[in-house]
Amino acid sequence: MTDQRIAVGDLSIAESFHDFIEKQAIPGTGVEPSHFWVSLGSIVRDLAPRGHDLLTRRAEIQDAIDDWHRGRRGAAHDADAYREFLIEIGYIENPPDPFAISTDRVDPEIASISGPQLVVPLDNARYALNAANARWGSLYDALYGTNVISEEGGAEKGESYNPARGEKVIAFGRAFLDDQVPLVSGSHSDATAYRIEGGRLQVALADGSMSGLADQSEFVGYTGPADGPSEILLGHNGLHIEIRRDPASPIGGTDPAGVADIHIESAITTIMDLEDSVSAVDTADKIHVYSNWLGLMKGTLTATFQKGGRTLDRVLADDRTYTGADGGTVAVSGRSLMLVRNVGLHLDVDSVLLDGASIPETILDAMVTSLAAMHNLQGNTAHRNSREGSIYIVKPKMHGPAEVALAVELFSRVEEALGLETNTLKVGIMDEERRTSLNLAACIEAAKERVVFINTGFLDRTGDEIHTDMEAGPVVPKAEMKSAAWLGAYEDSNVDNGIRCGLIGRAQIGKGMWAMPEEMAEMVATKGAHPRAGASTAWVPSPTAATLHALHYHETDVALAQESFMDRAASSDYMPELLTLPVIESGRVLSDSEISVDLDNACQGILGYVARWVGQGVGCSTVPNIADVGLMEDCATLRIASQHLANWLHHGVIDKAKLESTMQKMAAVVDQQNSDQATYRPMLPNLDSSISYQAALDLVLKGRAQPNGYTEFVLYERRLAVKAR
Numbered sequence: 001m002t003d004q005r006i007a008v009g010d011l012s013i014a015e016s017f018h019d020f021i022e023k024q025a026i027p028g029t030g031v032e033p034s035h036f037w038v039s040l041g042s043i044v045r046d047l048a049p050r051g052h053d054l055l056t057r058r059a060e061i062q063d064a065i066d067d068w069h070r071g072r073r074g075a076a077h078d079a080d081a082y083r084e085f086l087i088e089i090g091y092i093e094n095p096p097d098p099f100a101i102s103t104d105r106v107d108p109e110i111a112s113i114s115g116p117q118l119v120v121p122l123d124n125a126r127y128a129l130n131a132a133n134a135r136w137g138s139l140y141d142a143l144y145g146t147n148v149i150s151e152e153g154g155a156e157k158g159e160s161y162n163p164a165r166g167e168k169v170i171a172f173g174r175a176f177l178d179d180q181v182p183l184v185s186g187s188h189s190d191a192t193a194y195r196i197e198g199g200r201l202q203v204a205l206a207d208g209s210m211s212g213l214a215d216q217s218e219f220v221g222y223t224g225p226a227d228g229p230s231e232i233l234l235g236h237n238g239l240h241i242e243i244r245r246d247p248a249s250p251i252g253g254t255d256p257a258g259v260a261d262i263h264i265e266s267a268i269t270t271i272m273d274l275e276d277s278v279s280a281v282d283t284a285d286k287i288h289v290y291s292n293w294l295g296l297m298k299g300t301l302t303a304t305f306q307k308g309g310r311t312l313d314r315v316l317a318d319d320r321t322y323t324g325a326d327g328g329t330v331a332v333s334g335r336s337l338m339l340v341r342n343v344g345l346h347l348d349v350d351s352v353l354l355d356g357a358s359i360p361e362t363i364l365d366a367m368v369t370s371l372a373a374m375h376n377l378q379g380n381t382a383h384r385n386s387r388e389g390s391i392y393i394v395k396p397k398m399h400g401p402a403e404v405a406l407a408v409e410l411f412s413r414v415e416e417a418l419g420l421e422t423n424t425l426k427v428g429i430m431d432e433e434r435r436t437s438l439n440l441a442a443c444i445e446a447a448k449e450r451v452v453f454i455n456t457g458f459l460d461r462t463g464d465e466i467h468t469d470m471e472a473g474p475v476v477p478k479a480e481m482k483s484a485a486w487l488g489a490y491e492d493s494n495v496d497n498g499i500r501c502g503l504i505g506r507a508q509i510g511k512g513m514w515a516m517p518e519e520m521a522e523m524v525a526t527k528g529a530h531p532r533a534g535a536s537t538a539w540v541p542s543p544t545a546a547t548l549h550a551l552h553y554h555e556t557d558v559a560l561a562q563e564s565f566m567d568r569a570a571s572s573d574y575m576p577e578l579l580t581l582p583v584i585e586s587g588r589v590l591s592d593s594e595i596s597v598d599l600d601n602a603c604q605g606i607l608g609y610v611a612r613w614v615g616q617g618v619g620c621s622t623v624p625n626i627a628d629v630g631l632m633e634d635c636a637t638l639r640i641a642s643q644h645l646a647n648w649l650h651h652g653v654i655d656k657a658k659l660e661s662t663m664q665k666m667a668a669v670v671d672q673q674n675s676d677q678a679t680y681r682p683m684l685p686n687l688d689s690s691i692s693y694q695a696a697l698d699l700v701l702k703g704r705a706q707p708n709g710y711t712e713f714v715l716y717e718r719r720l721a722v723k724a725r
Helices: 015-025 033-071 079-088 125-132 139-144 163-180 283-298 361-377 401-418 434-438 440-446 458-468 485-500 520-526 543-555 558-564 566-571 592-616 635-650 656-673 691-701 712-724
Strands: 005-008 011-014 117-121 136-138 191-197 200-205 210-212 219-223 231-236 239-245 259-265 269-273 303-307 310-314 320-324 329-332 337-341 348-354 357-360 391-395 425-431 451-456 508-511 537-540 621-624 630-633
Touching (some): 015 283, 015 361, 033 079, 125 303, 259 543, 283 361, 348 361, 357 361, 361 401, 401 425, 401 440, 425 440, 434 440, 485 508, 520 543, 592 621, 592 712, 630 635, 635 656, 635 691, 691 712
Parallel strands (some): 269 337
Antiparallel strands (some): 005 011, 200 210, 219 231
């Protein structure tokens, strides 16, 4: 049923949204409802035209780049001339004079602690609560349930507990303790007892000797009796490790020291996402995601679910308290520090109209997510998020410093409207568009009093790379894109700019997502490169992945890694590599096999994701690829696949007939992969009437014309059609 609308001044507000704000979000904040609406209208009237101008500027720049490439088609690429052209049209701007950010009131989870960062769709309350509670994770569970521990030698997972597998898990855990919090002599694997004496951790060993920590400053606290503590809290590289003893438990009962588990401080921060990982296309959807954020901020969000035949309730975890080494009380947060990601500048929303027109969704996001967070700042909760009094908002898909400056002004206006102290709203800058990468220092300077992270979003960045130089020629196969010259330079440039601009000790320097949730062994083997590269955080797709990735921050002291890059950061210039075009070299002709591999994989991936987004309203999920390996898919991965095929279609690597025949073939594959889902609507046999299938086709056939290659315009239109039907 269509919402009735309520008029407040020049605003026309959907009745359900008006009720949500006035009856749920505002009470307890001290903000007058009439003031909220008047302020929102004023902000939209002043800032929306500027946002539209910036979007027009994007389009003008893209047209100029397209014309430049078209005018030189067939000629050898002149990198120097290309760079001068980009400077001339204002795509590359003059770098700022040296400066350092001055962001204050930043929580240590962002300013000084290095560790994993979760990103989770905010439309799923259970996932959001799991992520918020993923500050702590069981290492034993993470190892036992993933392929980090091999199934060789009789160590299969099975349906019941396998002692052989358990032995491998325990051995891994003890080796981790020996590596990161070693004893003066002996091994944690030989421990027969742990106890606290004189504020120090003492360990009895199997040979009858006593030992202790090689560095006793790593002993933080304990719970239970000193001569047989239940939990022993250790600290290393700014993170905590908790040895859990329970001699009465099935695992602890078989352990000489009664150790039942090792808990790892895992997801230090979590981004609650309103953007790439959600399907929120109308007022009802927006109220849903806003309500979940409000519940997190008030500490009232719950989720009820079935597990093992039981009904369980999920709520926010309490903080953890221990007796400290000095006998005092030590409190450690039980929850991940939560940030919220708003949508980009390019989207509008009709939940509120001004003069009869939709308003920028990012303005509404800023007002509502900040309003909800006020409950937490004002203590209307038992679960404090920011103890420094800040609200952390991630801003995606900004193109260059002028768009960052507009975001800063928006935040200032929201603070004024809600009565918040200046610079309460902090900004996370997603370095995921090429125009931002090339002007990153200027982008940081534009937010130097608010910036709390820069993060390489390599998925969106790849999609933007393909779209920006669409007319330069056919791009290389997708697998080769990962070794393209621009990608390595992009990652290093992000770190060096962060160091140069003074982010160390004040803000995060981040790396992107691990997109294979089921491939944890490979993640453990490779993702340690992120902290070694000087990144203080990196994205992970699940609480289990956060626990495993946290091990990398014990292996590498990020502060020392960043110090080692100081000289490089002072003099680095990645501009030539960043402008290297990932196009197929002249004279190379792709084989039918090379084309088919990418075409099959891309079509299957697009259909697999779109069928859920459009057909079921699922914005992020583990989607099986063509080989039935689960991959984390969201709008960023969709942007790559659709732009890649749009590029090949544009340059004649594939034709429309080949695209459509492959799409039809892969629709059958995707239907089969989802055949066990009761809510899944098959695309076959009526592809012409399948809204999901037609959306997937549109993303490629109309991909060249989509602003910046974004997928939301097609997805929103088709999802609304499904909801209407």
